[in-house]
Amino acid sequence: MQFQWYPGHMTKAKRQMQEDIKLIDLVIELVDARIPLSSRNPDIDELGKNKSRLILMNKSDLADDVASKEWAAFFKEKGYFVVELDARSKAGMKQVTAVVMEACKEKIERDRKRGIKNRPVRAMVVGIPNVGKSTFINSYAGKACAKTGNKPGVTKGKQWIRLNKNVELLDTPGILWPKFEDQMVGLRLALIGAIKDEILNIDELSLELIKILKEYYPGVLAARYSTEENPLSEDAEPVEVLKQIAENRKCISRGNELDYSKAATLLIDEFRSGKFGKITIERP
Ligand code: G4P
Numbered sequence: 001m002q003f004q005w006y007p008g009h010m011t012k013a014k015r016q017m018q019e020d021i022k023l024i025d026l027v028i029e030l031v032d033a034r035i036p037l038s039s040r041n042p043d044i045d046e047l048g049k050n051k052s053r054l055i056l057m058n059k060s061d062l063a064d065d066v067a068s069k070e071w072a073a074f075f076k077e078k079g080y081f082v083v084e085l086d087a088r089s090k091a092g093m094k095q096v097t098a099v100v101m102e103a104c105k106e107k108i109e110r111d112r113k114r115g116i117k118n119r120p121v122r123a124m125v126v127g128i129p130n131v132g133k134s135t136f137i138n139s140y141a142g143k144a145c146a147k148t149g150n151k152p153g154v155t156k157g158k159q160w161i162r163l164n165k166n167v168e169l170l171d172t173p174g175i176l177w178p179k180f181e182d183q184m185v186g187l188r189l190a191l192i193g194a195i196k197d198e199i200l201n202i203d204e205l206s207l208e209l210i211k212i213l214k215e216y217y218p219g220v221l222a223a224r225y226s227t228e229e230n231p232l233s234e235d236a237e238p239v240e241v242l243k244q245i246a247e248n249r250k251c252i253s254r255g256n257e258l259d260y261s262k263a264a265t266l267l268i269d270e271f272r273s274g275k276f277g278k279i280t281i282e283r284p
Contacts, residue, residue: 030127033063067280126174206264
């Protein structure tokens with residue numbers, strides 16, 4: 001399968017981020033907890049070198065809790081601070097604040113050694129499209145926090161949201177572009193809906209999803225799409241599994257034939273809306 005992104009737009013975004021990143025101490029990077037690695041652009045490591053790093057594994061309400069723990073350990077081992085999050089709930093924000101403060105401690109200590117006192121730590125949210133950056137900024141900064149005005153030395157137009165006396169957040173997130181290092185990365189991004197469906201082959205995508213579900217969550221397809229007369233056999237070839245889904249969900253075209261594309265769309269929609277439960281389609 002071939003995937004495309006928007007190179008012109010992304011080049012501009014990268015340049016903007018290179019500028020913004022100079023102004024900050026802490027990079028708050030959002031990833032999708034269902035595909036924590038495929039939803040990152042590893043270039044952020046180069047862009048954000050010498051900065052404190054926090055990874056928020058967002059949409060963890062949709063991801064497998066056990067897998068999320070494995071991923072959190074994976075990132076922590078590499079030196080990132082990590083929080084599993086559902087950005088739409090206020091509940092997770094307390095934990096973010098605690099970890100941001102922990103990450104800031106290092107910075108404040110470094111400042112102190114250099115004789116700099118009371119300079120707030122500045123943070124910036126980054127991530128690929130649709131991981132929940134705006135949702136996070138809204139819930140985290142909320143209405144309670146006043147925006148600080150432009151200050152000398154800060155690029156004109158930059159707005160900082162003061163979170164508390166120690167931390168300020170840049171109000172616009174940095175947009176990273178997904179990186180299709182291999183086909184599987186593009187595939188996983190497509191499955192969670194991070195790539196426009198119009199440019200995808202949904203039939204092919206559904207066959208890949210069948211393979212992934214069989215591997216990581218044996219039994220879920222059978223549990224959802226079997227009927228008494230026609231129990232679904234997960235051991236069959238993916239295309240055969242799709243056929244069974246079409247049969248059991250009565251995906252029929254006008255000519256009274258089985259409609260595989262309808263079944264493929266149904267499968268992908270049900271996956272994206274969490275009908276299979278909390279699922280992570282990538283492992284450390
Ligand atoms: P972005 O700025 O990174 O592009 O992402 P944005 O905040 O716009 O969020 C993209 C979508 O993801 C939104 O859904 C948002 O509600 C949803 N979202 C954000 N955080 C979470 C989370 O932790 N869990 C879940 N399940 N969803 C999350 P949308 O369909 O575009 O809009 P709507 O459904 O909110 O109307």
